[in-house]
Amino acid sequence: MSWPPMAASEKGRDIFKLSRDWLSVEEAVAAVGSASCGAISLFIGTTREDQSAGRKVIGLEYEAYEAMVTSELAELCRDVRARWPDVAHICVHHRLGWVPVGEASVVAAVSSPHRQQGQRAVAHLLDGLKAKVPVWKKEVYEDRGASWKENAECAWASCHGNAAALNH
Amino acid sequence: MSWPPMAASEKGRDIFKLSRDWLSVEEAVAAVGSASCGAISLFIGTTREDQSAGRKVIGLEYEAYEAMVTSELAELCRDVRARWPDVAHICVHHRLGWVPVGEASVVAAVSSPHRQQGQRAVAHLLDGLKAKVPVWKKEVYEDRGASWKENAECAWASCHGNAAALNH
Numbered sequence: 001m002s003w004p005p006m007a008a009s010e011k012g013r014d015i016f017k018l019s020r021d022w023l024s025v026e027e028a029v030a031a032v033g034s035a036s037c038g039a040i041s042l043f044i045g046t047t048r049e050d051q052s053a054g055r056k057v058i059g060l061e062y063e064a065y066e067a068m069v070t071s072e073l074a075e076l077c078r079d080v081r082a083r084w085p086d087v088a089h090i091c092v093h094h095r096l097g098w099v100p101v102g103e104a105s106v107v108a109a110v111s112s113p114h115r116q117q118g119q120r121a122v123a124h125l126l127d128g129l130k131a132k133v134p135v136w137k138k139e140v141y142e143d144r145g146a147s148w149k150e151n152a153e154c155a156w157a158s159c160h161g162n163a164a165a166l167n168h
Numbered sequence: 169m170s171w172p173p174m175a176a177s178e179k180g181r182d183i184f185k186l187s188r189d190w191l192s193v194e195e196a197v198a199a200v201g202s203a204s205c206g207a208i209s210l211f212i213g214t215t216r217e218d219q220s221a222g223r224k225v226i227g228l229e230y231e232a233y234e235a236m237v238t239s240e241l242a243e244l245c246r247d248v249r250a251r252w253p254d255v256a257h258i259c260v261h262h263r264l265g266w267v268p269v270g271e272a273s274v275v276a277a278v279s280s281p282h283r284q285q286g287q288r289a290v291a292h293l294l295d296g297l298k299a300k301v302p303v304w305k306k307e308v309y310e311d312r313g314a315s316w317k318e319n320a321e322c323a324w325a326s327c328h329g330n331a332a333a334l335n336h
Contacts, residue, residue, distance in 0.1 A: 025193050025194055025197050025210075026193055026194055029193050029212065033214075033270060035216070035217040035269050035270050036216065036217055037214065037216060038213060038214055038215070038216035038218075039211070039212070039213060039214070040211070040212040040214060041210070041211055041212075042193075042209070042210035042211070042212070043207070043208070043209055043210070043283060043287065044197065044207070044208040044209075044210070045206060045207060045283070046201075046205065046206055046207070046208060047206070048203070048204065048205060048206035048281060049203040049204055050206075101203050102201060102203050113216065115211060115213070115291075115294055116291075119211065119287065119290070119291050122287070123283075123284075123287050126283055
């Protein structure tokens with residue numbers, strides 16, 4: 001552990017947001033800021049101008065099982081803190097609805113006294129987010145077709161009825 | 169390599185800045201943005217409310233051998249691209265002069281098609297920045313005393329005459 005320890009009033013915070021609006025990176029950075037930390041590690045996931053079976057992706061449409069997202073994220077944060085106890089604050093903002101190419105669908109930020117713990121924590125957080133948190137995405141193509149995507153990293157994706165039902 | 173490959177006009181960019189002004193995270197994010205990338209990995213180094221031999225740090229004062237910083241950063245970026253060829257753009261903004269507790273001294277951002285390469289690239293970039301790039305910091309204490317700090321990770325720090333001469 002580092003000096004100074006966080007004051008009782010500065011207990012590690014977990015900050016989550018699901019939003020249909022543009023995500024602000026500065027907001028996530030401010031949310032995890034701490035005088036006791038020298039490092040903020042971040043990851044921003046953006047919609048990529050991808051191609052799927054010859055069709056060009058123009059954007060992604062995100063949906064979530066919102067009631068379950070928070071509890072899964074809280075569980076992930078407990079796991080992160082057990083592995084890297086020096087981690088101070090953790091912020092995960094996820095966008096829902098339409099996210100065009102180039103815009104952010106997720107912003108994850110972690111503050112820590114030194115950089116190594118924070119960088120490992122962010123990588124672990126993203127692995128967990130992809131594997132366990134119930135957020136689905138639909139690729140929307142230039143020809144206006146669309147297809148729900150299963151996340152290759154997600155343990156429960158193949159059991160998700162909506163994903164199968166909405167494939168088209 | 170991923171689809172689509174970056175267009176010739178979108179060759180991987182290395183963007184460096186040394187600045188005496190507040191560093192904008194949004195500016196670094198915008199600098200590396202690319203439609204062909206789904207991931208932006210970032211690191212922000214901030215001044216930590218540390219204590220050195222019982223004296224509380226209120227800020228850091230940074231100086232650089234500016235002519236050499238750019239060539240060392242360019243060399244680091246070549247190394248990153250050799251290890252992770254999918255990396256698109258790399259941005260390193262470093263602040264000089266007075267950086268009070270809580271403010272950023274360095275913002276590093278890397279865009280990549282997928283997150284793993286970018287996260288590894290940022291971690292490697294920071295290791296290299298600490299070890300090889302000629303930037304020095306002076307801790308300034310509450311009692312107005314100050315002390316130049318050698319970077320424990322830096323290969324040439326103990327040979328740097330200024331650092332020794334300015335220790336007080």
